[in-house]
Amino acid sequence: MKVRYESASRAAWEKAYQSAAKRDDGIETSTISGIPVEPLYSSEDVADLAEEMPGEFPYTRGVHPTGYRGRLWTMRQFSGFSTAAETNRRYHYLLKNGQTGLSVAFDMPTLMGQDSDAPTSRGEVGHCGVAVDSLADMEVLFEGIPVGEITTSMTINSPAAILLAMYLAVAEKQGVPFSKVGGTLQNDILKEYIAQKEYIFPPEPSMRLVVDSIEYCAAQVPKWNTVSISGYHIREAGSTAAQELAFTLADGFAYVDACLERGMKVDDFAPRLSFFFDAHIDFFEEIAKFRAARRIWARHLRERYGAQDPRSWKLRFHTQTAGVSLTAQQPELNIARTALEALSAVLGGTNSLHTNAMDEVLALPTDKTARIALRTQQLIAYETGAASTADPLGGSYFVEALTREMEEQAEAYFVKIDAIGGVIPAIERGFFQKEIADSAYRYQSELESKRRIMVGVNDFVVTDEEDLEILRIDRSKEEGQVERVREVRARRDSAKWSKTMTQLGKAARSSDNLMPYILDAVRAYATEGEIMNELVEAWGLYTEEAVI
Amino acid sequence: MAPRPADDGLQGLIERFRAHEVRGLARAISLVERRDPAVRQLFAALGPPGSNPAVVGLTGSPGTGKSTLADALVKHHRAHDRKVAVIAVDPNSPYTGGAVFGDRIRMQRHAMDEGVYIRSMGARGHLGGLSIASREAVRLLAAYGFDQVILETVGVGQSELEVAGIADTTLVVLAPGAGDGVQMIKAGIMEIADVFVVNKADMPGYERTVQEIRSMQNMGPKLAWKPPIVPTVASRGEGVEELEAAVLRHREYLDSSGEGARRRLRRLEEEAADLVAEWSRTEARRRLREDARLRKKLENEQSPYGAAETILKLK
């Protein structure tokens, strides 16, 4: 029996609201993305909402019928710095402390496909992640870690196929069959052109390489998530939540299209596409975004692409709390920010989560701050009850209304992108880059005029703070790594190496799947830089058109 | 004009320029941009230019790959050991006077080549501002010894017409699907083209773009020089040889028909008129500021004509 209190009339509330005093501090009430937020949401806002269930199409309420009662989200803290040996030590430490999956952060030269001894690597080796120049480094990185028993996520893009090959070669040495190897490769080249700018080759050959890796894994490494289609970087570059949602899913559809063009069947590869989103500070908008993402992907995969396997319809995602929301001022506040952002990701049903450490605005985390970040997730999982029921905010007037708003905004963007001809033409026209640059500028203007507040930065400022103890990377490690890569080159079987490089060059110019050739090169201890150079010879370099 | 810190004055600048220091050239162009009166002394000191560089204007909508084409042309010239300068003209904001120039990015690979000079200039919206500054910049580049000058502009407002007025050969760049199609091209663009370049010629819609240009050409009057249509794929350097050949043919036409001499004279006339305009404007402004009787005249008559005639000594 539905109870309705006598005075529960929206009209009555409107009157009361209008006549009551309101704050006049000039602060924006719209979401960070500019979506207007009503002072109240009620049953009217969800009047035509269909009843949805977790684990059921279109999965708005989650991909598992059990929510987190079946399995908690994976606590996967991104880390890596300096040498493979030190990172290996950090991995053992985190695994011991309850982390349930490994995540590899590479240094800039590795991300950009350069060896540690390249002239443009100077000053950058081992700074924001681990330097991996060859299989030798990969072996050290996973020393004592049974890759058949854990899952590993590798955050790398242009050279992703090479790092995947190295990981597989490590598995091979450990006697683990490829069929048992599980993990995720970011491998999302489209968002590089859009946001992160770690591209090397032009879009077409880059897409070919991604499709090669998807095709190879579909057959040989079935437990591997081939692409982590990312919105995080797009968001961090300044986009709104709706743009993050729309552009990420559009990229996802572009990969699906490319694989179908290769001749694959959608159900052969779609179940292993995964996603990676940002959890920003505007709490409810984020929850709505995650829910809308699942709903949109499911509908398009089933209705537009005709996928039949439910696993193709289910959008699974990793979330990272927003780096851009962290402040250098009063950094302890970042612990609170991260906790709230992590909570929104959990309430949004994330499958995997990384929480930032409080000092990451200025440096890589110390052991202590990294541990606090991990404990924050454990706190949410075990103390707050947020994991006890599936999609706790399902049915909330506000959240459901926002979810639908997100969905509509994303669909509107898909129409725009299609009108330009698709994701790659839109990239070449600078469409995404302009949207992002405009949103970033708008947000900054709002901060400057105090229509939005960043606590500690443009309000609630403290002028005489103590300097934070931050982690200093020992720069002498660079020399050691430079030595190591030269040694690898000197020690390997150069006839074998040379043969693999020639084959690779030929294959790059053909339409063969490159993975077996990259694997051969990796086994012969070819360095990442050498493999990348071979591909650059064949495909050229990409320069972007600047969009301010 | 406040002097720059560590500025060694005009004499120092002339010496650096003569000694072939890039800074000398760069500073000289800045003088020209700022319409610094010292420019005249500079030209007097440098004397008449030793060489006459080939000046090519390059104009096209965003998305046509014009900067990539400029980059490919630079590469081509360098392969033939020619020294080349690129002036990339972008609009300044009419409100703030500020600008962001991003054209250099497409020409990164020449960054460390001493035989290439790249300079961004703002089309600052002055009356004739772009024309005079760019012409003087070209004159400076000639004095410095460049064989080739490329004047690149995105074509906002009047800048492409002004570029065409400076260049010997104007290339209008189009691309299938980019910009608004040939029909929407601004009035005057079709007329200024000495060569049409259809870039991204490997894309669908190429044939149609060529057809559209041809029909517009056929609709217009019969010309002594019919601008050829050259396909290119600038990102792969394809078509650049043919483009250079077309430019050379145009130059031959200019020389043999006397059109080149006529254009040069016309340019000098325009430039002289622009200089008169610039100098008189400055002088007029000064007098209107300082001459109390003129100001009284304006106020009493509530009309500009009397004051203007007085200044020009017409009455």
Place this chain on the structure above:
Amino acid sequence: MGKVGLDGHDRGVKVVARALRDAGFEVIYTGLRQTPEMIVGAAIQEDAQVIGLSIHSGAHMTLIPAVVEELKKRGAEDVMVFGGGIIPEEDITELKRLGVAEIFPPGSPLQEIVDFLRAKFPEEAAAPA
């Protein structure tokens, strides 16, 4: 303005470039992956008075001083250098000792950067283009 080194996080440098444009400055944006030689070469060709660098990769203590050195090498030490990005306080002090005019850490308001440049170049600020 541009980014030296390999990192591609250009949100900040683009927002600053735009703010400077809106404040009446002419900004040459040289983009990503600049070496110190490239960015100094561009500054000299463009006769720029200031170089603005953005670095988020932690390599600032190598790369920013290298830009200052290159300017000296090319006889252009009158060109001012400032920067922004992920640069901790103690490094800021050291960089200033090496000749960098100012570093704007995360959270710096755009107006602060604009005001700083206007104060350094008052005569330019007075004369709109």
